[in-house]
Amino acid sequence: xxxxxxxxxxxxxxxxxxxxxxxxxxxxxxxxxxxxxxxxxxxxxxxxxxxxxxxxxxxxxxxxxxxxxxxxxxxxxxxxxxxxxxxxxxxxxxxxxxxxxxxxxxxxxxxxxxxxxxxxxxxxxxxxxxxxxxxxxxxxxxxxxxxxxxxxxxxxxxxxxxxxxxxxxxxxxxxxxxxxxxxxxxxxxxxxxxxxxxxxxxxxxxxxxxxxxxxxxxxxxxxxxxxxxxxxxxxxxx
Amino acid sequence: xxxxxxxxxxxxxxxxxxxxxxxxxxxxxxxxxxxxxxxxxxxxxxxxxxxxxxxxxxxxxxxxxxxxxxxxxxxxxxxxxxxxxxxxxxxxxxxxxxxxxxxxxxxxxxxxxxxxxxxxxxxxxxxxxxxxxxxxxxxxxxxxxxxxxxxxxxxxxxxxxxxxxxxxxxxxxxxxxxxxxxxxxxxxxxxxxxxxxxxxxxxxxxxxxxxxxxxxxxxxxxxxxxxxxxxxxxxxxxxxxxxxxx
Numbered sequence: 151x152x153x154x155x156x157x158x159x160x161x162x163x164x165x166x167x168x169x170x171x172x173x174x175x176x177x178x179x180x181x182x183x184x185x186x187x188x189x190x191x192x193x194x195x196x197x198x199x200x201x202x203x204x205x206x207x208x209x210x211x212x213x214x215x216x217x218x219x220x221x222x223x224x225x226x227x228x229x230x231x232x233x234x235x236x237x238x239x240x241x242x243x244x245x246x247x248x249x250x251x252x253x254x255x256x257x258x259x260x261x262x263x264x265x266x267x268x269x270x271x272x273x274x275x276x277x278x279x280x281x282x283x284x285x286x287x288x289x290x291x292x293x294x295x296x297x298x299x300x301x302x303x304x305x306x307x308x309x310x311x312x313x314x315x316x317x318x319x320x321x322x323x324x325x326x327x328x329x330x331x332x333x334x335x336x337x338x339x340x341x342x343x344x345x346x347x348x349x350x351x352x353x354x355x356x357x358x359x360x361x362x363x364x365x366x367x368x369x370x371x372x373x374x375x376x377x378x379x380x381x382x383x384x385x386x387x388x
Numbered sequence: 389x390x391x392x393x394x395x396x397x398x399x400x401x402x403x404x405x406x407x408x409x410x411x412x413x414x415x416x417x418x419x420x421x422x423x424x425x426x427x428x429x430x431x432x433x434x435x436x437x438x439x440x441x442x443x444x445x446x447x448x449x450x451x452x453x454x455x456x457x458x459x460x461x462x463x464x465x466x467x468x469x470x471x472x473x474x475x476x477x478x479x480x481x482x483x484x485x486x487x488x489x490x491x492x493x494x495x496x497x498x499x500x501x502x503x504x505x506x507x508x509x510x511x512x513x514x515x516x517x518x519x520x521x522x523x524x525x526x527x528x529x530x531x532x533x534x535x536x537x538x539x540x541x542x543x544x545x546x547x548x549x550x551x552x553x554x555x556x557x558x559x560x561x562x563x564x565x566x567x568x569x570x571x572x573x574x575x576x577x578x579x580x581x582x583x584x585x586x587x588x589x590x591x592x593x594x595x596x597x598x599x600x601x602x603x604x605x606x607x608x609x610x611x612x613x614x615x616x617x618x619x620x621x622x623x624x625x626x627x628x629x630x631x632x633x634x
Contacts, residue, residue, distance in 0.1 A: 156578070160439040161586065167441045172561050174434055175595075181431050182594050188424050189607035191417055196403040198410045224609045248495030255629050256488060260606060260614055316415050333399070333610045341404065344608055345414075349425050356496040357503070362432035364467040364505055365440075365578045365588050383498045 156365050197333065197341035204296045207272040208289035215296075218289065219334045222263040228354070229302040229328040232268035232275065234292060236325075239268065239278050241385075242355075242377050243327055247284055249356040254286050265289060269297050269325065281384065300345060302326045315347040329354070399610055440578065440586035447539045449532040450515040456532065458539075458577070459585055465506040468577040472545040474570040475511035475518060477535060481628070482511070482521050486572055488626045489596075493529045508532060512540045512570065524630065543590060545573045560592040572596060 162170075204215040219225045228250060231240035239247070247266070254264050265287045268275055272290040279288050297303035301313040303325055314321035329351040331344040352358060355377070361368050370376050405413075447458045462468045473490065474483035482490075490509065497507045509531040511518055518531050540546035547557045547569055555565035573592040579585050606613045617624025 155437060155440060155588070159578075159580070159586065161442055162439040164441050167439055167587075168561070170438055171590075174438060175561055177431060177434070178591075178595055181427065184424065184427070185607075188420060189612065191420065192608055193610055193612055195413055195417060196405040196410055198407050199404055224611060226609065245495075245499055248499070249492060251495060252491035252629070255632065256491070256626060257606070259625050259627075259632060260609075261611060262606070262609060316411065316418055318415075318418065329608070331608055331610070335400065341402075342410075343610055346421070346608070350418075350421060352425070356492055357499040360469055360496065360500060360505065360507075361503065362428075363435055363574070363589055363591070364469065364576050365436060366467060366504060367432070367436050369503065379503055380499060381502070383495075386498065386502050 154365070154367075192344055195344060197343050200332065200340040200342055202295065202299070204291070204294045206267065206289040206291055206296070207293065209276075209287065213289065215332065216334060216338060216340050218263065218265045218287075219332070219340075220263045222258070222261050223334050223336075224260075224262045225332040225334070226257070226262060226264045227300075227330040227332065228264070228266045228351075229297065229300065229326070229330065230266045230268040230288070231302075231323070231325040231327055232270040232278070233303075233325045234270050234274075236270060236274075238382070239270075239282075240325070240327070241380050241382050244282060244382050245357065245377075245380050246327070246354045247282060247286070248383055249354055250286050251284050263287075267291050267296065269303050282382065297325075300328065300330050301347070302328045315350075319348050321348075327351070402610070435589055438589060440588050443577070443585040443587055445538065445542070447534070447537050449510065449534055449537065449539070451530070451532040452515075452519070459579065459583065461506060461508045461530075461532070462577075462579045462585075463506045465501070465504050466579050467505045468579070469500070469505060469507045470543075470575045470577065471507075471509045472540065472543065472571075472573040472575065473509045473511045473531070474545075474572055475513040475521065476546070476570045477513050477517075479513060479517075479570075482525075483570070483572070484626050484628060485622050487525060487628050488622065489572075490525070490527060490529070491629055494527060497529050510534050510539065512546050525628065540570070543573065543575050543587075544592070545571050547571075560595070 200215060206213050228246065230243045250264065257264050267289055269291050271292045275288050275290055291297050304310045304313065311320040314326050326347065328345060328347040333341045333343050358368065373379060443458065449456050473486045500507050507529065509529060512534050514535045515533040518533055522531055534540050544558055547566065551557045552567060552569065556563050557566035559566055559571055573590055574596045575587065576589040577585055578588050603613065615621055615624045
């Protein structure tokens with residue numbers, strides 16, 4: 151990559167800038183269309199029928215996966231990193247939580263229920279959710295295999311390397327983030343349609359969508375890991 | 389168009405396979421997804437290596453804390469994001485699509501502010517109109533008025549009656565007929581140690597689509613964006629978050 155503008159800015163006239171900006175715009179439009187095509191491919195994946203009866207602890211008591219749809223036919227699950235023994239939820243997932251909350255009401259208009267799932271017991275989830283001021287539905291998979299089956303909780307070191315992101319990457323912790331999509335047909339059958347991990351659901355990190363465009367970019371080169379600068383939204387001052 | 393919505397019939401006959409077969413298809417797609425992510429990285433790097441234009445005009449905005457210049461809007465940060473929100477001086481309320489985007493800002497701004505980025509929303513309506521609408525929507529982000537300055541015109545998100553009447557409106561880097569006096573966009577600025585301000589980037593139309601995330605979700609769902617109304621865009625379904633009713 152060339153030296154960044156911040157270190158040695160290239161300053162030009164408006165006319166010259168426009169010329170380069172328009173050339174880039176053509177690439178941006180092509181990229182947007184490529185994104186449309188890729189999104190269509192994601193939706194064209196075949197589905198897998200969910201035969202296991204997952205039961206979650208939720209605000210309304212015990213709820214099955216089918217019940218998490220509410221009155222909708224499409225269910226989005228955000229796999230939030232919050233293990234049973236953790237003191238609090240992961241700060242990066244919490245930033246995603248900050249982004250999820252305002253979406254729920256809009257997605258509901260599109261036949262979509264959005265539910266957050268973590269393995270911590272419900273009481274722990276409820277306390278943390280209250281601290282963060284979130285309203286989205288958040289249920290516990292503590293008592294079932296859901297996190298294991300959708301490859302976001304790992305009991306052994308070997309599993310971390312073998313199962314995360316379809317075995318392509320590995321994950322350093324016992325809990326990992328992800329996004330899964332389910333569909334319920336009119337007969338009540340539930341299908342798993344899509345899951346995405348690692349950088350796949352990066353669009354959920356709303357701050358990245360902006361940072362990618364400001365002069366310094368993500369500016370994470372000197373950090374121990376990407377997003378290491380993120381804190382819980384109530385903990386930046388510490 | 390590939391954002392097309394599958395019909396409900398398509399969904400009822402959608403192929404259902406074994407976990408192993410799905411995994412095979414999923415892994416093949418994962419390769420394309422990774423390539424797309426890397427392509428995104430390269431494209432954004434190009435956005436950041438565009439040259440800059442020095443801002444010579446002294447824009448003064450009406451804000452909650454009085455008159456502020458463009459330089460003031462940076463606060464103690466070196467990078468400034470401006471969201472051009474469609475709320476014209478004569479409008480009754482802010483644009484629905486912009487409001488949809490704005491529902492996400494409060495969750496994002498606190499994080500950006502801790503990464504050397506100031507975030508400001510700008511509209512051409514007078515400040516009292518902005519404040520009343522902001523209060524109705526329950527938002528906290530900084531929202532200032534460019535009423536009386538050239539900012540919205542210079543960054544091509546407000547258009548004169550003449551340009552509209554002649555069908556020659558300059559938006560998203562081309563002249564076209566547009567029948568509205570305000571449109572949306574996002575602009576980026578940088579302030580160096582000497583206090584000089586540079587315009588680094590602006591995006592309009594679908595260029596601002598990444599922001600917010602709701603499309604990111606919908607694009608992954610069986611029904612996709614499902615925008616089958618007259619506009620074939622979010623105008624078909626998005627309302628102010630206090631106006632969905634039921």
